[in-house]
Amino acid sequence: MSWTWFHRLGSPPTFFRFAERVAPWLMALALLLIVVGCGAGLFLAPKDYQQGDAFRMIYVHVPTAAISLSIYAAMAVAGAVALIWRMKLAEAAVVAAAPIGASFTVVALATGMLWGKPMWGAYWVWDARLTSELVLLFLYLGVIALNNAFSDARAAARACAWLALIGVVNVPIVKFSVDWWNSLHQTATIMKLGKPSMSWPMLWPLLMTLVGFYLLFGAALLRRMQNQLLWRERNTRWVAEWLKESN
Amino acid sequence: MDPRYATFIWACFGIAAAAVLWNVFAPLIERNKLKTRLSESAEESTDNDA
Numbered sequence: 001m002s003w004t005w006f007h008r009l010g011s012p013p014t015f016f017r018f019a020e021r022v023a024p025w026l027m028a029l030a031l032l033l034i035v036v037g038c039g040a041g042l043f044l045a046p047k048d049y050q051q052g053d054a055f056r057m058i059y060v061h062v063p064t065a066a067i068s069l070s071i072y073a074a075m076a077v078a079g080a081v082a083l084i085w086r087m088k089l090a091e092a093a094v095v096a097a098a099p100i101g102a103s104f105t106v107v108a109l110a111t112g113m114l115w116g117k118p119m120w121g122a123y124w125v126w127d128a129r130l131t132s133e134l135v136l137l138f139l140y141l142g143v144i145a146l147n148n149a150f151s152d153a154r155a156a157a158r159a160c161a162w163l164a165l166i167g168v169v170n171v172p173i174v175k176f177s178v179d180w181w182n183s184l185h186q187t188a189t190i191m192k193l194g195k196p197s198m199s200w201p202m203l204w205p206l207l208m209t210l211v212g213f214y215l216l217f218g219a220a221l222l223r224r225m226q227n228q229l230l231w232r233e234r235n236t237r238w239v240a241e242w243l244k245e246s247n
Numbered sequence: 248m249d250p251r252y253a254t255f256i257w258a259c260f261g262i263a264a265a266a267v268l269w270n271v272f273a274p275l276i277e278r279n280k281l282k283t284r285l286s287e288s289a290e291e292s293t294d295n296d297a
Contacts, residue, residue, distance in 0.1 A: 031267070034267060038260060038263075052249050053248050053249040053256060054255065054256070056256050057259045059260075060259055060263035061259065064263065064266070100270060103270060107266045110262050111262060111263065114259045115259070118252055216267060223275065224274045224277075226274075226278070227277050230281055230282075234285055234288075243286060247282075247286060
């Protein structure tokens, strides 16, 4: 199998054109899945026998919480690539992914609080899962702040890559906190070995929103990486040509 | 929908909708600003060359 297409994608102009074609389709599919999944979760899925309608918050809480972890793990991988091979696209990916990850972490925390109040009687408890997720938000904010603290884009990206790599130790802590410590938060329902402990009429809208949020991340990442590349490569011929074409 | 939970549920979906819209539009707004900035700096450099 030839991998030349993959290596070509490492070139900023080729990647830019690829993202220009793919991002709108990814975004449209993401929005479709999220809208249909949320609609089905709100109006079609049966009530939970213990939590009643309150369980419907799962359709936004679980996908955003899962993706908040995945994005940080992806940033760490991109950070390693950026530090080892000095790849421009990997540097752009680390910086571009941080605001997206931060936004989903805020949603996961806020929706968790809204779910906690009627179920636990409190918006917030200093539980291992909640506290480690809050630490994850601070890590994202740290990457964003670090990126803004440097005037040189490449030095900023390398600093961000280091923070992404060091902070990734928090990802398994968030994931397994409910198994390692006594927690108010329930253990894994879907992301576990064996069969998910949800019935199909409840599960399918959740799988739709989960895939939808991942696609949304993909589309937003491509768009933000494009912006990063435009700024970093602003003195190159391809950016000048793109400017002429797009005006 | 159970009225005891309705506010929590709708607030939850509202926050998620705000985040989705922000992720859709923020990169596009940033790109438009970037485009304007790059076009202006390109015009300035052309003027300076002339």
